[in-house]
Amino acid sequence: MSMTSDIIITLALILATLSSQCHGGDVPLQVGFYQGKCRSADVEAVVSGVVKALYKKDPTITAALLRMQFHDCFVNGCDASILLDGNNTEKTAIPNLSVRGYEIIDATKAAVEAVCPGLVSCSDLIVMSTRDAVALSGGGRYVVQTGRRDGTISLAKNVNLPAPSISVSDSIKAFAKKGLDAIDMVYLLGGHTVGVTHCSLLRNRLYNFQNTGKPDPTMDSNLLTSLRSRCPQNATFDNTVNLDQNPLSSMTVDNSYYRQIVLNRGVLQIDQELALDPLSKNTVKAVANGFDFSTRFGQAMIKLGAVEVLSEKQGEIRRSCRAINKPFKL
Numbered sequence: 139m140s141m142t143s144d145i146i147i148t149l150a151l152i153l154a155t156l157s158s159q160c161h162g163g164d165v166p167l168q169v170g171f172y173q174g175k176c177r178s179a180d181v182e183a184v185v186s187g188v189v190k191a192l193y194k195k196d197p198t199i200t201a202a203l204l205r206m207q208f209h210d211c212f213v214n215g216c217d218a219s220i221l222l223d224g225n226n227t228e229k230t231a232i233p234n235l236s237v238r239g240y241e242i243i244d245a246t247k248a249a250v251e252a253v254c255p256g257l258v259s260c261s262d263l264i265v266m267s268t269r270d271a272v273a274l275s276g277g278g279r280y281v282v283q284t285g286r287r288d289g290t291i292s293l294a295k296n297v298n299l300p301a302p303s304i305s306v307s308d309s310i311k312a313f314a315k316k317g318l319d320a321i322d323m324v325y326l327l328g329g330h331t332v333g334v335t336h337c338s339l340l341r342n343r344l345y346n347f348q349n350t351g352k353p354d355p356t357m358d359s360n361l362l363t364s365l366r367s368r369c370p371q372n373a374t375f376d377n378t379v380n381l382d383q384n385p386l387s388s389m390t391v392d393n394s395y396y397r398q399i400v401l402n403r404g405v406l407q408i409d410q411e412l413a414l415d416p417l418s419k420n421t422v423k424a425v426a427n428g429f430d431f432s433t434r435f436g437q438a439m440i441k442l443g444a445v446e447v448l449s450e451k452q453g454e455i456r457r458s459c460r461a462i463n464k465p466f467k468l
Contacts, residue, residue, distance in 0.1 A: 167283035167444055171262075176254035181284075182266055184253060188246045189270040197389055200271040201333030202239035207268045207442065208329065209237055210261070212316060213297050215446025217289030218243075218260035221459045224292065231297035236336075240460075242267055247459050260459035261286040265443045272439070275332060277391025280436025282443060287453035290462045302339050302406040306415035309408060316445045318438075324421045325438035328431070330409060331395035332388065334378040337369030340405055345371045356410055358402040365405070381405050391435070396426035 172181040192199055210220040213228055220228045221243060228234055243263050250258045262284045273279035300312045313323040344366050347354040353362055361383060368377050380388040383403045387394035395409075400423060404410030413422045425431060454463050 167285045171284035179253035184249050185246045185266045186270045188249045189267050193274045200275040203268040203271045204329040211445045219289040219292040222292040223460045226294050227292040231294040233299045259286050259288050259455050275391045278432030287448040288456045306411050306417050322438045325435050330381040336376045338376050361403045393431040400426045
């Protein structure tokens, strides 16, 4: 292992400890929580093996898992409530209808249950799986904390996520409610370095920005032409568009997204506003020109994973990630 890798891991461990003390309740999360709890089984290695196999078949799982973790942690904290099935669960809320990757967590759950039954939470599986997918996509491997427990409440009415058209100032406020600062916000929105969005979420920027009947004047003209071709004004279909408009980097977790938005090539309104608003533009420029994105992104993901977690006797360890436990009948 190189000295650089040692430094990165050390920084992640320090941040993990500080973050858990701030957000993890009376019992902080721990790096290596499952070590020694599952006989000789290495839980994180089992999860990594499953994610690696699935990633080889479909590299887009990285974007899916990043989105899943964000959508989970921003509603009731990181408690895997987004995984629960039901008529009025978080899954059914409009912002979550396009969330995918549930089968990835099902697969990791099945694998860890085979070697360590009843001990590994679904909320930890989301965080570990996302970390592994990020690493496979070139984003560097950060050290995750574990020890979360799963929530038992999942209601669509509780889903209140920042919209793609949110202002930077309102976005900062939304992140602050979760114990995340403005710099954390800039890095976490860097998850848009992979993945896609739908034309329906950006068509107003292309044709009728703020009801002017004109496109968003901040958008690069070449990008406007390209996106209009992909997203016709009156189309009855809803195409997808890469969030990172660098075709050589749209599947890689790196700082390319920031270099694009500095060039006015942000796809979603919040993406472009990050590079223009005085509250965030200096940070964006520093990230675009820097070389430590992987480390800083990993640190922000660690903080996100510590938001409002359940621990000790709170919540439960679900037998199925899709349903709360039912008492065994004697």
